[in-house]
Amino acid sequence: MKDFIIRNKKIYLLISIFILLLIWQIASFFLSPLIVPSPVETAKIFLNFLSKKEFWLDIFVSFERGLLGFFLAVIIGTPLGFLMGLKEECEAFFHPLLVLTQTTPTVSWLILGWLWFGTGDGAAAVFIIFIIVIPFIMVNVMKGTKEVDSSLMEMAQVFNFSLRKKIFYLYIPQIFPYFMAGCSIASGLTWKGVAMAELLTARSGIGAAMGVARINLEIGQVFVWTAVLIFLGHGFSRLFKYIELSVTKKWR
Amino acid sequence: MIKNLSKNFGEIVVFDDFSLDIEEGKIYCIMGPSGCGKTTLLRIIANLESYDKGNIDLKGKKISFIFQEARLLPWKTVRGNLELVCKAKEIKKIDQYLEVMELKEYEHSYPKELSGGMKQRVSMIRAFLYPHDILLMDEPFQAIDVKLKEKLYKEVYKLHKEVNNTIIAITHDLEEALFLADKIIILSQKPAKILYQASLDIPRRDRNPDHEVLTKVKKQILKYLYHASV
Known part of the structure; x- marks a missing residue:
């Protein structure tokens, strides 16, 4: 019965994708290829891209920027979130930083990043990703820290756990799922952010390539790049969930 | 060990001038109506709970704990x-x-x-x-099935002899207390007072259900437990 339901869910997923493709195909039939290229045409462009060095180079450059910004946000956001979860004073102190990164429009950061870091080297894109990702890491690590089981903390107190033991055997395992959930959401946003930042501030990478495609009215290329971004965003999001589940599976 | 202890949870007075002497190397079983503060007492001894007045002197002794849940x-x-x-x-x-x-x-x-x-x-x-000197147990046999229980009392007693610790155990199970305890302490409703103390100087191997002294003690305890809960 359970097997049947799972298979059923997958069938619905496939039907949904099929319908979306169908709508796309029908739309392209009625509209000019300059506005909506057909799925087949897009696939052709994609296959053509696969053999081009520039295609992979642009992906690599964007990938590098996204990863670097993400990594910096994790390195800085994790200890901050931990402190915020541990001490209310820290939470109050870093709260404005959180609000600032969460609510300031991305365009504002884009313009600032562009002014501060200039174009060409992609530093602005790294900066934007850092800003986009850090609140998710901070909030999730903070939540995870606050949710640490007080009955286990008491146990650790009675048996006189050292700080090292508390961190490795109490805090890290309990924060881990929250941390990974934060990474999962943030990684979905990272690749959108990279492309947007590159469109406005860089000369290389997926976003810059999309800018060129726009100028040349190569709408099919825009579609291909979009597909690449969807793949990256969704793929990374799933990857983090997968890692989280496979690590915690043993004890959950 | 515990002198003139007072503890309130807001309006609720759990202990008011409560004292208890604990002799080293003995097993104490504490019984009493639920909610009378038995768990709070263990938590105070283990330094997991603060108290308002009084004095807990452990003389540098180390505490170990069997919680109600396994944790x-x-x-x-x-x-x-x-x-x-x-x-x-x-x-x-x-x-x-x-x-x-x-x-x-x-x-x-x-x-x-x-x-x-x-x-x-x-x-x-x-x-x-x-490594510890005093072991606190909060209804440790609660989740354990009857057959294994009796075996475990005996094992706990053996281990107690082996590590030579003092045990303070909370229990609702009179049979358990009658087997394990050197001393059984009955507490009253809040604020908790000691209603009755029974010293059992009978060797463990002689403690069977129809032992004369045990039967008497059992009757007494049941009487006090009944009084405490009404």
Whole structure:
């Protein structure tokens, strides 16, 4: 019965994708290829891209920027979130930083990043990703820290756990799922952010390539790049969930 | 050990000028109506709870605790949980205790794979492994089935003799108290006072249900327990 339901869910997923493709195909039939290229045409462009060095180079450059910004946000956001979860004073102190990164429009950061870091080297894109990702890491690590089981903390107190033991055997395992959930959401946003930042501030990478495609009215290329971004965003999001589940599976 | 202890939870007075002397190397069983502050008393002794007035003097003695729930780390195996509380040179003891508690074949299992009673036995092993002088137990046999219970009383008693600790146990189970205790203490409703104390100087092997003195003590205790709960 359970097997049947799972298979059923997958069938619905496939039907949904099929319908979306169908709508796309029908739309392209009625509209000019300059506005909506057909799925087949897009696939052709994609296959053509696969053999081009520039295609992979642009992906690599964007990938590098996204990863670097993400990594910096994790390195800085994790200890901050931990402190915020541990001490209310820290939470109050870093709260404005959180609000600032969460609510300031991305365009504002884009313009600032562009002014501060200039174009060409992609530093602005790294900066934007850092800003986009850090609140998710901070909030999730903070939540995870606050949710640490007080009955286990008491146990650790009675048996006189050292700080090292508390961190490795109490805090890290309990924060881990929250941390990974934060990474999962943030990684979905990272690749959108990279492309947007590159469109406005860089000369290389997926976003810059999309800018060129726009100028040349190569709408099919825009579609291909979009597909690449969807793949990256969704793929990374799933990857983090997968890692989280496979690590915690043993004890959950 | 406990002198003139007072403790309030807001408006509720749990202890008011409560004193209790604990003799080293003995087993104490504390009984009383639920909600009378037994658990709070253990938590105060273990420094998990603050108190308002009075004096708890442990004379530098180390505390170990068997909680009402097992409180094992879900992400550590049985063995992993045990290794966290003992020094490297005591690792050998883990095997011995696992054997005694009939858990040897589960040493590499995670807590989720164990029944409630098994988890509780792991937490008992943990408490005995941790170097201590005073062991506090909060209804440790609650989740354990009747057949195993009696065996475990005996094992706990043996371990108590082996590590030579003082045990303060909360229990609702009179049979358990009558087997384990050197002294049974009956507490009243809040604010808790000592209603009755019984010293049992009968060797454990003679403690069978129709032992004359035990039967008398049992009647007394039942009377006091009944009074305390109405």
